[in-house]
Amino acid sequence: MKSINAIVLALIPLISFCAFQQVSYQSDLTPIINSKCLECHISPNGNGYRATGLIMDSYDALMQGSVYGPIIVAGDSQRSILNMLVEGRAGNTQKNLHNSGNALTRDEIKLFRVWVEQGAMDN
Numbered sequence: 001m002k003s004i005n006a007i008v009l010a011l012i013p014l015i016s017f018c019a020f021q022q023v024s025y026q027s028d029l030t031p032i033i034n035s036k037c038l039e040c041h042i043s044p045n046g047n048g049y050r051a052t053g054l055i056m057d058s059y060d061a062l063m064q065g066s067v068y069g070p071i072i073v074a075g076d077s078q079r080s081i082l083n084m085l086v087e088g089r090a091g092n093t094q095k096n097l098h099n100s101g102n103a104l105t106r107d108e109i110k111l112f113r114v115w116v117e118q119g120a121m122d123n
């Protein structure tokens with residue numbers, strides 16, 4: 001019983017830390033975007049831009065999305081195409097391109113998910 005209490009007490013700060021951690025577009029996401037997305041999602045020559053019109057060099061461009069429409073549903077990472085792709089929940093081509101090799105680490109994937117869940121703010 002004592003040890004269970006100790007475990008519960010040890011978990012409380014951990015859980016509250018996770019719950020209140022605010023993900024920042026500027027300081028958390030732009031470094032990832034710059035190193036792992038921009039080479040393709042930039043105008044005029046990036047092949048991701050050429051294929052879909054998606055530019056990722058600013059918050060506004062990211063939120064504008066692609067020629068098919070927005071790729072982010074603020075507050076809902078389950079329905080956001082961006083999260084689907086990097087989490088491997090999309091079709092095969094996209095899955096291979098965005099969820100293997102030089103794609104995002106688990107921590108980076110989580111940052112995108114939490115940021116979208118927190119409202120995809122320009123923060």
Ligand code: HEC
Binds near residue numbers: 033
């Ligand atoms: C090596 C080039 C390349 C890199 C790097 C890349 N993409 Fe892409 N991206 C593409 C191409 C090509 C497409 C269109 C075909 C496809 O989806 O596979 C695309 C499509 C997309 C789409 C779908 C747009 C739509 O409306 O259909 C999203 C969202 C996306 N990329 C996000 C990202 C994110 C986020 C990153 C960085 C983690 C990234 N991409 C890195 C090439 C790239």
